[in-house]
Amino acid sequence: MTVNENLIVVDKLIKAYEGRPDLALKGISVEVKEGECFGLLGPNGAGKTTLMGCLLGLLNPDGGSISIGGLDPNDYAVREIIGFLPERPNFENWLTAREFIEYHHALAGGDKSTRSKDVENMLRRVALQEDAWSRKTGKFSRGMLQRLGLAQALIGNPKIIFLDEPGSGMDPPGVTLLREILLELKRSNATIVLNSHHLDEMERICDRVAFIKNGEIxxxxxxxxxxxxxxxxxxxxxxxxADTQLQEKIERVALATGSTLLEFDKKSARLAVASGEAASKVIQSCIENQLQIQSASPESTSLERLFTQLPLPSETARLDGHAE
Amino acid sequence: MLSKPIYLQTIKKILNHKMIMFALIMLGFFIPFSLILNPQNPSVSAVESWDAFSISAMSALLIVTATNSIGTALTLGGRSDYMPLIVTRPLHRFQYIIAKWLALSTVIIAVSLLQQTMLTVSGAYARWGLTNEMILAGFPERIISGLSVASVLTMIYSLPKQSLVLCGIIAFEIATGISIFSMSIAFPLPEQTSDVSTTIVTILGGDQWAKTTLLPAIFGGRAFSSVQQYATILVNVANFLAPQIHLYDMFTAKPFLWTPFLEVASNMLLSLTIASAILNAREYHYDSD
Known part of the structure; x- marks a missing residue:
């Protein structure tokens, strides 16, 4: 496979479903670079899973093209380097966790002589309790299935990993572990396509995030x-x-830093700032005005605003986006 | 060519399925035992009873698989299954089909050969008048039948929807019935008619009445030829889905003809090709977006 700077290239991708009047994907174009973590974000029914299905060769596009390393997604060489975790882990419930991962190790073309060791290492990596290894997956909780699914996706050391809601159903330690694994994968230059509703997870891991709505980016x-x-x-x-002039001081800070005071009470204030640099100036000015700040934090992340469709007016112009 | 993990996994899955195992044990051992213990079989001739084993085995196996399909359809809604995890692995789709076919064949052939061995060793066949050559021919015949049945079942299981799978299984059952028991159908079928049944129907005047009165009254003047054409198609489809091969007859016939063997071989190839094509063309939805 040839190495491209743009490892995944999607060009004007169209997908329609029988019986649905609207197109599921309306000419989506996107590129993912090698070693990049690319997030797909959008409301339910936006087309994220359809896009991922097309990228994996599970769905046949009705128009446009996809190339992965210059090859068709269904090419054997592509399948050798991909790992995939579906949103709803629906595994063969009569297999034990160990058997299931051994099966996928074999399917991924893993070396038989190292199979047992590789499988154990992988089950430990996803922190699946050792007493569950010999238990049938039909008796697993959602979180355990998710860990097992992640192990399945990562077995065989794939270079491109497609993860659909990997943190879904996981407990907080599981989410933390997932984040660590994804960051580790990033450090190893793996390319990740991540579909998730966990915005904080996206923000911490992804290099870029595409916001998809109604089949369009x-x-x-x-x-x-x-x-x-x-x-x-x-x-x-x-x-x-107990500063009686607190409001006056904070208004002065807002004026001096070019920010807007949106709300104030005796315990807190909300200010609209233009950038991170402006926020820093606000905090610095507060200190200079002897305001004792307990904490300063962004109220909502930019991804949250994007997701809930409430971008600040000046923000929309700055999004380096593909309005299609 | 063969995906060993898929092959072994499929065999394990079949052996792990309680309903299928129950049916296989019943068919493989219970029926032969009952016949061994009760050697007098007054109404059925030796060769016909031997054929009946194949069909009863197939039918019961299919009932089990149909039940399984209904269960799967109800629990998974026919949309989410583990296929997306398989087809995204480095595996050609025809390799998947070949592995499934051989796994299914292995189980069917194993049970069928065990049954044949039991009946041979117990002397049941000899008591029914089968010669040693006929009995010996039964072994490869069962292997060929197993491969053939498994190829059609593999094709049916590759269909993209559970409802289609179910329809396919029912069609297969009907086809098997027609292929084996076509001689009992009242109107004459091309090259499938038993002389005895035709004679009985002719003596009773049933065929004339059907030709000249019943069919024209229901379907119009050219109804009989239409029915004949339909029956020909039906038998051809049945022969495709459930082809029969009788090695002893084939090798003792003069002149010797390869046609039955070629028919079975071509049907197997065709079934597996169709299955691979379906697997290549179909889409895999792992979740409703």
């Missing part, structure tokens, strides 16, 4: 630029602070 956001986007800064003041 509304915007593609580069996460490294996150601090440059306008957001609401929430300031909380120490409860002991």
């Amino acid at each position: 509304q915007a593609i956001k580069t996460m490294s630029d996150e601090s440059d986007y306008p957001h609401v800064l929430r300031l909380r003041f120490l409860p002991s602070q």
